[in-house]
Amino acid sequence: MRKRLSKDEYVAGVLEGNRMILSRAITLIESQLDTDKALAREVLETLLPHTGNSVRLGITGVPGVGKSTFIETFGKHLTNQGKKIAVLAIDPSSQISKGSILGDKTRMEELSRDPLAYIRPSPAGISLGGVTHKTRETMLLCEAAGFEVIIIETVGVGQSETFVHGMVDFFLLLMLAGAGDELQGIKKGIMEMADLVAITKADSGNELQARQAKVSYENALHLFPASGSGWYPKVLTCSAVTQTGIDDIWKTILAHRELLQQNGYFFINRKQQNLAWMHDFIKQTLEERFYQNPQIQQELSSVESAVTEGKKLPIKAALELLRLFEKSIHS
């Protein structure tokens, strides 16, 4: 086993941008051990004044949209400008496959070898809610390590997009120009969160279809209520193969940032996100403490039986368990 670092060693290493120590700090954050958790929080709290300076960018799209190829091309575009970028994934499927390191390294081959880029897959074996907290903390560590753009990607089919939307400044939705089914593949709620919709694979004779899709999406986005930030969602076409439109996407992200920093919404949004994070964590912890309480674990199955057999009113059963829980923490 590797020697455990001290708080100061983690802090100094991360602030220097030492990737090996950054990786070990992220592993510390992902640890389920209580001592590791406490140390991780100390490290983060110390690093807090050095966080918040990156462009926090969420990218989502259904499988097949060319998300990895896009992130690779987009990422290289930024590293070519000398920007340090980090790519983090919130991937519920990795909960099943127990980690997707191989997948991430393989699918973004060039970017993963780029010294200015840092790619970190989802932590495996914990709940989606847990992954979300770890990803937020990892984002803070990457910021403290000097990364200027943090890309958080999801698969665009589940609940995780809402989580990502709650931790980024800008939400980019990748879509394919399809045959009449432009709005079908993705949940409507995800579309509403997008600051920019980019139609991918606008190349190889697909350009006209992509432009038509652009018009459809622009019309569709007009149906959604304005977000209050003063920003109206844009639609662009792009191609990772011909590199078309990639720079426009980056410029749109910067324009959005400039507008929202000017009108103050950028800071309001970040503050609200921090608050929401705290409250999410409170709710999650309250539930964990209840269900992991030894007395609850001992009684739960018999109470559950009484409820499923219709002998006990679910709400009354719940109240009895809650009383037991409160008694057990009193004693």
Place this chain on the structure above:
Amino acid sequence: MRKRLSKDEYVAGVLEGNRMILSRAITLIESQLDTDKALAREVLETLLPHTGNSVRLGITGVPGVGKSTFIETFGKHLTNQGKKIAVLAIDPSSQISKGSILGDKTRMEELSRDPLAYIRPSPAGISLGGVTHKTRETMLLCEAAGFEVIIIETVGVGQSETFVHGMVDFFLLLMLAGAGDELQGIKKGIMEMADLVAITKADSGNELQARQAKVSYENALHLFPASGSGWYPKVLTCSAVTQTGIDDIWKTILAHRELLQQNGYFFINRKQQNLAWMHDFIKQTLEERFYQNPQIQQELSSVESAVTEGKKLPIKAALELLRLFEKSIHS
């Protein structure tokens, strides 16, 4: 103020099917007073053996689909067969308008005068989660009062459908035959919950379009994974004006019931629903107790300020509040 009834008076009145006492029992359930809540639970617990015998039916559809007209026609169809029916609403909009009694009575005029029908609007002024628990309890009261079909309706645009799906035996989705946008108006997730999709307003020259929509929906429903119950979602067309298809819908509901009672899934589903209800209530109560704790209420705003100003890590702030909460219930 009206004299408060005793537990035995509520129980006896509900079991007799006395509507005035049923209404007062529902009001008791909706009360936010602790003494009322405790009495309500006693009443429900006593009535529990008399519940569970109704057809629990969820009906949803976007505004404009003709939901009220459908429920009125469908409800009359059942009361004409001598069946006692209750219509309950989970209506998030009533949280804003503070009750929709007038609306409900107006929009189902004939049904609301039918002695075999009982219509009760959403309780106002409480959260959607709260409404859900109250609606479940109201459903149990109505069952104890001898209602044979309980219709729980929602508006088909929000989160409430998932709640309704979690408390009914059969989920009916009403859809309009539209011009090419058959799948657009409603969230995809709602479609997946449907046991039956009924295309409304198949009349006045709209019949062909309705039949075409039927085929589209049948194709779409095939894309969803099977539910495990052995039931494959059906699509029917109907008209509240010409009364076409109304009886087919009822027969489909009964066929579904027969199949699922034979293969046992009906009972498995009800048991799982009871369990989920208990756990939902536990989570909701844990949060309520935390946020209503006087010490938390006193400290919350200063901790929130520290978090929004970036002076405190959200997770650390959460843990400090949780520690304060636990200390306050110890003492």
